[in-house]
Amino acid sequence: MSVAELKERHMAAAETVNSLKERLKQKRLLLLDTDVARYARSQGQTRVSFGLTDLVCCRTLQGHTGKVYSMDWTPEKNRIVSASQDGRLIVWNALTSQKTHAIKLPCAWVMTCAFSPSGQSVACGGLDSMCSIFNLNSQTDKDGNLPVSRVLSGHKGYVSSCQYVPDEDTHLITASGDQTCVLWDITTGLRTSVFGGEFQSGHTADVLSVSINGSNSRMFISGSCDSTARLWDTRVASRAVRTFHGHEGDVNTVKFFPDGHRFGSGSDDGTCRLFDIRTGHQLQEYNQQHDDNEAPHVTSIAFSTSGRLLFAGYTNGDCYVWDTLLAEVVLNLGKLQNSHDSRISCLGLSADGSALCTGSWDSNLKIWAFGGHRRVH
Amino acid sequence: MSLEVAIVVEDAVEYSFAMEYHGPPITRELPRAVPINVDRIPVASVVSPLPFPDSLSLPVVQPISAADIIGKKLIKDLKLSSSSAELLTVSPTSVIAFESQNNEVSEGSYSKELGLGTETSVSPSSVINASVESETENRSSNDICALSGELSSDFECCNRDDVLSGVNERGYSSISHDEFVGGVGSSGVLESSDSFEKSMEFSGSLRKSRLSGAYKETLDFNESNRTDWESNESVLSVDYLSSRVSSRKFGDGNQDSGGGDVRRAPVVTFCDIESDDENVDDDYSRSEPEVVRMKKEPAAKVRKGACYRCLKGNRFTEKEVCMVCDAKYCNNCVLRAMGSMPEGRKCVTCIGYPISELKRASLGKCSRMLKRLLNDLEVKQIMKAEKFCEVNQLPPEYISVNGRPLYHDELVMLQSCSNPPKKLKPGNYWYDKVSGLWGKVGQKPLQIITPHLNVGGPVKANASNGNTQVYINGREITKVELRMLKLAGVQCAGNPHFWVNEDGSYQEEGQKNTKGFIWGKAGTKLLCAVLSLPVPSKSSDLCGEQISSSISRSMPDYLEQRVIQKLLLIGYSGSGTSTIFKQARILYKDIPFSEDEREHITLVIQSHVYNYIGILLEGRERFEEESLHELRQHQSCDGPDGDVDGNGEETPYSIGPRLKAFSDWLLKIMASGTLEAIFPAACREYAPLVEELCSSVAFKATYKRRHELESLPSISSYFLEQAVEILKPDYKPSDLDILYAEHVTSSNGLACVDFSFPEPVYDGDDSGDLHDSLLRYQLIRLQAKGFGENCKWLEMLEDVRVVIFCVSLSDYDQFALDGDGNRVNKMMLSKKFFENMVTHPTFDQMEFLLLLNKLDSFEEKIEQVPLTKCEWFDDFHPVISRNRSNSNNSNHPTLGQLGFHYVAVKFKRLFAALTGRKLYASAVKALDPTSVDTALKYAREVLSWDEERPNVSLSEYSIYSTEASSFSH
DSSP states (O other): OOHHHHHHHHHHHHHHHHHHHHHHHHHHHHHOOOOHHHHHHHTTOOOOOOOTTSSEEEEEEOOOSSOEEEEEEOSSSSEEEEEETTTEEEEEETTTTEEEEEEEOSSSOEEEEEEOTTSSEEEEEETTSEEEEEETTSOOOTTSOOOOOEEEEOOSSOEEEEEEOTTOSSEEEEEETTSOEEEEETTTTEEEEEESSSSTTSOSSOEEEEEEOSSOTTEEEEEETTSOEEEEETTBOSSOSEEEOOOSSOEEEEEEOTTSSEEEEEETTSOEEEEETTTOOEEEEEOOOOSSSOOOOEEEEEEOSSSSEEEEEETTSOEEEEETTTTEEEEEGGGSTTOOSSOEEEEEEOTTSSEEEEEETTSOEEEEEOOSOOOOO | OHHHHHHHHHHHHHHTOOOOOOSOOOOSOOOOOOOOOGGGSOOOOOOTTSOHHHHHHOOOOOOOOSTTHHHHHHHHHHHHHHHHHHHTTOOGGGHHHHHHHHHHHHHHHHHHHHHHHHHHOOOHHHHHHHHHHHHHHHHHHHHHHHHGGGGHHHHHHHHHHHHHHTHHHHHHHHHHHHHHHHHHOHHHHHHHHHHHHHHHHHHHHHHTOSOTTOTTOTTOHHHHHHHHHHHOOOSOHHHHHHHHHHHHHHHHHHHHTTSOOGGGGGGGGGOOOTTOHHHHHHHHHHHSOSSSSOOOOOSOOOSTTSOTTTOOOOTTSOEEEOTTTOOEEETTTHHHHHTTOBTBSOOGGGTTSOOOGGGGGGTTOOOHHHHHHSOHHHHHHHHHHHHHSGGGSOOGGGEEETTEEOOHHHHHHHHHSSSOOTTOOSEEEEEOTTTOEEEETTSOEEEEOOSSOOOSSOOOTTTTOOOSOOEETTEEOOHHHHHHHHHTTOOOTTOOEEEEOTTSEEEETTOOSOOEETTOSHHHHHHHHHTTOOOOOGGGGGGGGHHHHHHHSOOOHHHHHHHEEEEEEEESTTSSHHHHHHHHHHHHOSSSSOHHHHHHHHHHHHHHHHHHHHHHHHHHHHHHHHHHHHHHHHHHHHOTTSOOOGGGOOOTTOOOHHHHHHHHHHHHHHHHTOHHHHHHHHHHHHHHHHHHHHHSHHHHHHHHTGGGOTTSOTTHHHHHHTHHHHTSTTOOOOHHHHHHOSSOSOOSSEEEEEEOOOOOSSOTTOHHHHHHHHOEEEEEEEOGGGOOTTOSSGGGGTTOSEEEEEEEGGGGGOEEEOTTSOEEEHHHHHHHHHHHHHTOGGGTTOEEEEEEEOHHHHHHHHHHSOGGGSGGGTTOOOOOOSOGGGTTSTTSOOHHHHHHHHHHHHHHHHHHHHHSSOOEEEEOOTTOHHHHHHHHHHHHHHHHHHHHHHHHHHHHHHHHHHHHHTOOO
């Protein structure tokens, strides 16, 4: 078979695939007679309302000298780890707003960080294509720096996101610019399984984000520059369980819904979307219309504990609080008093759901919480 | 207020009874009562619009609707700036009153103005007008202030009186404030202060303050005013004047009414001030800092001993002090008031300000209170931040050496030298650069520091205030020193002028011969200790290695960030960035590769060699088939009757069955892609086989035809020549091997190396070079593979200073598959990548240095393959001199040089078309160390040009433009 003939057949096959995809999309649209918002409205749901003091900035964590790129809460205590362009990881006590550790990284270009479930160690990854683990209890060296306790190397591209498998201090999932996600065994430092990559079953562009299902830690979601999100089963590395289309830009962030049956995603197309992992359907799109056609990208999302609220950070410094049922913006943290001066790059909800932490390119992190004292309207 | 006026009126009535005059007739003229012009009496006129009950209910922040926010924002900005300008009104006596006033004002006016904005729809143009007006007014106020500088000292005194006498009143007002707080509830207070900060931020954005971090300064008046006066941009000053006076007035009123109603405050702010020049002067003088750096006053003056935030407690309660403004906070408030303490113990509002010099001694020394409040780790972090953050470092202008205040660079040099002055405090110092003697002005030497530092001016004769008429290095020494010299056995008769070097050798001025060593004798050092004179420290004995030691010393971060210059090295894959990177490591690092790395590299090189052999064997099979085919054809041509014996066929490419088996095995392994996995074990086993193979005729014959094998990289010949040695188990790669090897540096993602250029060999007297050696560079290499269409992380590299873009010159006839699977010229791929990088927003305004790599192979290749093979270079028509045979002299450039210049100009034009700026370009041979060294030094030059750009840009540009224009096509 000649190369030309092969090419021709390949073209034909690709065309078929595209047409099938299009048919699938049409069929889906046909079946999708409603979305969450319309249904909720028909059920007479009213939107969540916010009082003036219901969400106020109660702490400002200053200490980074560069853009903050990533943050994570500990599951049990009120501690936060943040990673910044100044090449440092800082571990904060969110209650006192003090630093407990400032870790100078061997590679300054860090993109992501994560707290281990036990709160004993932190992980970070970045342009050095490695994921470094720091044990917070280990002794500092003579310059006062915390030594790296383990390096997970094997990715062929930058490490864009990492998350510990819940309740396991020994396993971690990373997403990388080499189009793969990897499940690591930290004790051995080896890859347990690689998701995607060589076989054309995974993402076809850089993977930017992972989120592990809180109720079933075998399942995780990855979001990628190929504008899809994929659902993976850690036992089946060879192919994705499901692929979620819908976004029209890079999927920057994915986050599981608290019940574990749905997940949210945020993208360069300026929208957040809610997908159902059982049906594979998109449930709702969260899109704020902007006057100018240049919609700000979504950088990071988080759900409230009940799932009723979706916090989404945008590149223009806005941070919308969406009512997930009615798909309406109920509050914009970016326009509140004391808000960030610059792009919100990361956000996360504390484990008990009582506080939201946002990290921004203005080099600060802010903690938002109920400001006490609800006023009578 | 109207009530008060009424009282005044009543009073006036009381005293205006005219008594009848019964005395003798008066000869002189009676003084006539001048009629009072009612208009000119300063009356708090515009009172009525805000009756009190309303003003109480005012502070409600209206929710901002998302729509037409932008339209409102302008208005809001303006209004808020004015309201915040009113906040700039702290006079020391009336702070408490002011605080509450400000809460009300900012909130009240905030919401009110919003409403107003929507109703009357102030157009943006009017806003601009207003700002312009106030700008001019600002200028005039500026004049006033400038004129009134002399009055400053007077005011200082009376101000102090005020403070003394005003303690009581302050107590009053603070109490009333407490009540006020209690009445509203804590949330209300929080909120209002929030809004206040917000308004400050707005005003900050309006005046585009360059002082980042000054935004949240609630009471940062001095600073903001200073910038205003410098820039004349702000709209604040006029308001500032008026409101200051008003609040002062209010303070008075408050005292009269005995700490009465605080909420009256906003009413008075509409007062006119044109007549009130004196107050204005006073205030200005107060805000005028004594030194260039401003001093911050605490945000609030409170009763002595009380906490500055909760206003409770007495002088016996334990408190933490702000390092900047001296505000004291109690146990409960300190964490709130100081926040996350990114710069140590400072109020949130003081962050970014230099600490008070009085408190420098307590820097990094923790109090018991913090230890109790926070855990050890937290305290440690705070103290570390306090000690090492940049703002808390000694300001250079506070240190004057030989009569000249230092610049920042000089201070850095002074502190980072191998033997720095101990416990440097602000003050005037003298420094003898030749001997390294260091002391306070007017005093004997304190210490001997590193000599030859280029800090301060030349040492003065009277620097140490000596009167002995004996001079050391042009400084008249003190009596103590003279005694020491005498005791050390130095002849001091006849008031000699000595010339003392850092090692203690001395000579008389004007004479060449060294007379001796001051510290040569053992007793001298003891003597110096007795006389408390300095002796050279041990480290200065090794003055030769000073510079290297200062480099290897770990620097504090605040210095490091300033000193390290980042160079980004990028290029399309195969452009030789990794070779340049390795070369830089070999050039500038003492240990270019660690043992671990070498071990890893050995494995990589060996597997590569197996790979090359595999490719050759593949080629061999092909060649064998071909030649067999040819042979058959040949035979069949010869005649059909030719006896063809399959087994007897022998081509130069045939190998024996044992080697054949090995070859098949290797090819199978390669095809399955598991070569790396199995071969370390295979290495030992197959080494003899490989040796046999390499010596076989077939292998050599194939090797001769290696140019026909496209997949075999050109560099392979270097390794294949010594394949037998490399594949031995005990092989250790040389630096050259590493340099030649591909994919040995961690090829995925980013690699960086810190280095500094070694000291130039010529005499180091030139201070610029000494300083340069302090500069450190970081070469960052990035793999091209990662640069996707919309590469998200490139913005992380915005702090690099120069982008070194690497292009392989010899790529012009090479082809590679692009993303869509088309065969594209590699030069075109490089060009596309170059365009992407140059136009990337992160690299906007960044300097680019183009390195055209592989000049050596390019020069060879261009003689055989025309440059026009690449479509971008199709207009390359070099003028080649006819008599090429004798064109080897330098006047006639070779074809290779012409080609290089042509390509460079092509890229320069492309760059200029894309950015309108100029591209630096240089040729480089990555395998040649000197060439890489030159290229990286060129990058350093680019950096220094960049710094000096304002001075030289014109002339420099002309040089380059001529170069560019000399190659027309």
